[in-house]
Amino acid sequence: MDYQKIKKILSAEPSFRRRQAEKIIFRDLLADWQAATVLPKILRDRLAVECPLGINTHLSASPDQRTAKALITFLDGSAVETVLMSHQDGRRTACLSAQIGCPLACRICATGQMGFKRNLTAEEMLEQALFWARRLKEKKERLTNIVFMGMGEPFLNYEAVLAAVRKLNDPDGLNIGARHISISTAGLPDGIRRLAKEKLQINLAVSIHAPDDRLRSELMPINKKFNLRSVLAAAEYYLSKTGRRLMIEYTLIKAVNDQPAQAEALAELFDGWPRALIFFNLSAYNPSAGFQPADPDAIRQFAAVLRRRGLSVTKRYRFGRGEKAACGQLAGASARLKKNKP
Numbered sequence: 001m002d003y004q005k006i007k008k009i010l011s012a013e014p015s016f017r018r019r020q021a022e023k024i025i026f027r028d029l030l031a032d033w034q035a036a037t038v039l040p041k042i043l044r045d046r047l048a049v050e051c052p053l054g055i056n057t058h059l060s061a062s063p064d065q066r067t068a069k070a071l072i073t074f075l076d077g078s079a080v081e082t083v084l085m086s087h088q089d090g091r092r093t094a095c096l097s098a099q100i101g102c103p104l105a106c107r108i109c110a111t112g113q114m115g116f117k118r119n120l121t122a123e124e125m126l127e128q129a130l131f132w133a134r135r136l137k138e139k140k141e142r143l144t145n146i147v148f149m150g151m152g153e154p155f156l157n158y159e160a161v162l163a164a165v166r167k168l169n170d171p172d173g174l175n176i177g178a179r180h181i182s183i184s185t186a187g188l189p190d191g192i193r194r195l196a197k198e199k200l201q202i203n204l205a206v207s208i209h210a211p212d213d214r215l216r217s218e219l220m221p222i223n224k225k226f227n228l229r230s231v232l233a234a235a236e237y238y239l240s241k242t243g244r245r246l247m248i249e250y251t252l253i254k255a256v257n258d259q260p261a262q263a264e265a266l267a268e269l270f271d272g273w274p275r276a277l278i279f280f281n282l283s284a285y286n287p288s289a290g291f292q293p294a295d296p297d298a299i300r301q302f303a304a305v306l307r308r309r310g311l312s313v314t315k316r317y318r319f320g321r322g323e324k325a326a327c328g329q330l331a332g333a334s335a336r337l338k339k340n341k342p
């Protein structure tokens with residue numbers, strides 16, 4: 001979709017036409033201007049020819065149909081992956097990408113291994129959500145949740161991500177409740193502090209993945225620049241400023257960061273923190289770069305240690321593993337697609 005072109009064409013129209021077009025795109029979720037009979041035919045024809053509403057997508061789904069992954073190709077030929085998770089409780093969560101590739105090069109992440117191409121625009125992020133919203137509408141369902149956990153580090157593309165968040169939350173946009181929108185960061189202190197000052201009720205998740213700087217720097221090179229102390233200081237600031245709950249993401253890798261002693265060390269980092277405001281999200285590593293996922297027993301023991309220390313723990317369902325649509329696995333399809341191009 002070419003939003004800039006749509007905006008340009010509509011800028012010559014009365015302002016109520018722009019409002020109509022916004023409703024056509026975000027509320028009615030139309031995929032064809034010709035279905036927007038509220039617009040005069042001459043305008044519909046022009047929009048349909050010069051900036052059609054179709055989204056260029058290649059779709060795949062997991063065998064249990066609970067996860068679908070779409071590869072969306074933008075106007076410049078760049079492709080990005082986005083995932084839809086269908087939860088048993090009825091939530092429909094779109095995982096959006098914020099960048100094509102990622103410069104942070106986390107060793108536990110396929111995206112990190114593909115390098116960085118460019119930031120996405122807010123419109124390109126919205127296009128990912130729109131794609132899922134349209135598909136769900138066909139099944140008389142609606143998109144209920146958004147997580148910025150796809151390709152890229154959202155805080156390296158802060159303004160565009162926040163612009164997308166505002167439109168997702170806008171009653172005239174996709175109207176998704178702020179409390180149902182989450183941003184996940186590898187731990188960029190400036191971004192965490194900046195988000196804390198926004199008047200937004202959205203959720204924040206910070207990836208820690210290791211209880212000490214030595215191991216964290218190995219898994220996440222960004223830790224050499226922003227070590228655990230600086231990440232946690234920013235997280236504490238976020239809690240004090242917002243009073244909102246903070247999710248700590250920890251991916252368990254077999255024999256690397258899944259030992260009970262490491263759980264104790266992790267718990268110690270959060271000694272004295274308000275227990276009601278933090279919770280740990282434990283997930284088994286999704287194979288993508290040579291490591292192995294922690295055994296279920298190791299994850300149970302790890303969780304038990306944290307709980308004994310008074311910390312709340314959730315364990316994440318492994319969405320999308322079979323389709324390489326799980327966290328840390330996005331990148332494969334876009335790379336493959338590029339290879340397959342004539």
Ligand code: SF4
Nearest residue numbers: 102106109112152186
């Ligand atoms: S885990 Fe996130 S921040 Fe790290 S390389 Fe992957 S996409 Fe980037």
